[in-house]
Amino acid sequence: MKEYHEGIVEDIWRFFSSMKLGLILLGLVALVAGIGTVFPQINLDPQGAKAVSKLWQTLGFTNIYGSTLFRLLMGLLCINLIVCSIQRFQGIYNQTFALKPPESITSVLNKVQAKLKGESGTLRSSIETLLQQSGFKVISREIDNGWSFIAIKRRLGNWGSLISHISFVVLVIGAILGTTLGFKGFMMTGAGTTVPLSSINLSKGTVKQDFDVHIYSAEDRFLENGDRDNWYTDMAIIQNGQEVIRQTISVNHPLTYQGVTFYQASFANGARLTVDLKDQKIPVVLQDHGGNYFQAPGTDLYLIAAAIKSDPQEPIMLYQVYRGTGVEPVQKGQINLGQTIDVQGEYKLTLEGNVGFTGLQVKQDPGVTVIWLGCALLLLGLILSFYWRTVVVSGVFKSGQDSIGELTIGARAGKVTGGLQQEFDRLIQGIQSKREGAL
Incomplete structure (x- = not known):
């Protein structure tokens, strides 16, 4: 029974760790999102969504992003990314913090490779000094009839891809939090009126806060040359009969209270x-x-x-x-x-x-902080992937009966080879220069 249970778990893990599954889910998400682009969505364009044929409304084409199907696809994609990330974690960790010098020439990195002949001590000293000056962390060891080394710089670049995948999961979680726990609505009210927050027109979610909004004034201000300055609303939050906060808001200058944000949207x-x-x-x-x-x-x-x-x-x-x-x-x-x-x-x-009369867009999005975190992680992942590439250099020196021998040296820089050959050539030239200077 235990073996059967372990077999089921392994099958599920293998299923969700499949790259093929990830590609299929990405294709389905793109297809569903494409439908959401073609058809007006009820939360973004209520009037346009109502004008669509009843058949498409019944099939949910006007509420794609709030549908169970879309959330299920996003959830499965997140699980796929999480499982793949867990599976890759140990390998990335080993490539970053547990590198071991090669044991034989066949284990030397071969993305780009070269061979150098010379005296063992001179070559070793030249390589280690030059690599350390270039920002590499060097690890070396003795082997039969020689020595080997491995060096790494910009090691955090190895984590760029993994962080980018994790950022997508964080973004989806933030979006789900916003759609399930938050709300979005609109209120149009005149100066001198007090409106309960629970009475606003909602496009999604449910209002759980219990306070009122009082509008002291709403103005459409113009500059001396006749150009419009901005819309301004002097408003206050009333809770338990007491004014707890008062602020004048305008376009791009909202008011936030208890996680609810009021944006200036229109004027009449x-x-x-x-x-x-x-x-x-x-x-x-x-x-x-x-x-x-x-x-x-x-x-x-x-x-x-x-x-x-x-x-x-x-x-x-x-x-x-x-x-x-x-x-x-x-x-x-x-x-x-x-x-x-x-x-x-x-x-x-x-x-x-x-x-x-001021038109206020009212929104509570508890997932916004999570979304900002996801954006920051995505940016970090892209920077590490494209602008902080990890470079690894390794080599094996084999000598004959005396200390003269041949060094096989190679390098790699992730999956991208652009610029690696030039950097490797400069490294070889530097080694030769130091060796000649030592002589």
């Missing part, structure tokens, strides 16, 4: 009004072009701002009033600053001035 004009309903004063803010509406309590009347002139000195609002589910307005007109009008005999409406 609005109007600030007062509704007088049965001697009750109700403050109302309406967004330009019918972005929101006001329903007077106890009535089936819906008020919208059809258009707003945002001049602070002379604001004007074109309004429309609808009753119930009617598609035609039962009342419409223009209201000026300070003017009061009657709405269907139900309430009075006064225009108090302009107000800004």
